[in-house]
Amino acid sequence: MSSVRQFQVTFDCADPERVARFWCEVLGYVAPSPKGFATWDDYHHSLPPGKRGAWFACSDPSGVGPRLFFQRVPEGKVAKNRVHLDVRVGTGLVGEERLATLKAECARLVALGAVCVQVLLADDENESCIVMQDVEGNEFCLD
Known part of the structure; x- marks a missing residue:
């Protein structure tokens, strides 16, 4: 049995370029133009006019x-x-140091158009x- 080595994550959205550019900023991704074209x-x-802006892609x-x-x-x-991304900005951090790192990243992303929904504080089981x-309401977590 062979294993899958590559996959992509697909977002359904109203404005593909806007959402893609947001995620480029979040993750440090780039959006190279399609082959054969200098720019998007x-x-x-x-x-044709009805197909313009129908999709956009970015990569690590x-x-x-x-x-x-x-x-x-x-x-x-x-x-x-039903599926969401966990943006791992606090890996290895605990307590107040972790919370401060998460809050700093939250502030950066809010400035880009994200919405902070809920801060879940550490308990006996979870950090x-x-x-x-994101800019179109797709949930994600800063973890």
Whole structure:
């Protein structure tokens, strides 16, 4: 049996480029233009008007993380995500140091358009984390 070595994470959204550029900032990803085009604008202008802006993609410049793909869909988000990303900014940290790191990253992402939903403080079983939403309301956690 062979194992899967690569995967991408796909986001359904109203504005693929806006959501993709937000996640590029969150994760330090890049958005290289499609092959054969100098820029994303050049690519989009090559398409019929109804297809422009239908998708956008970004990737980890180191090649380690998964590719993120954003596709335009007609319907809006209506329920909590069944799958979400955990952005691991506090790995290895505990207590007040962890919480301060999470809060600093939360402030940075709020400035980019994210929403802080809930700060979950450490208890007997779990360390602190922060529940957030991206620019289109998709949930993710700062962990």
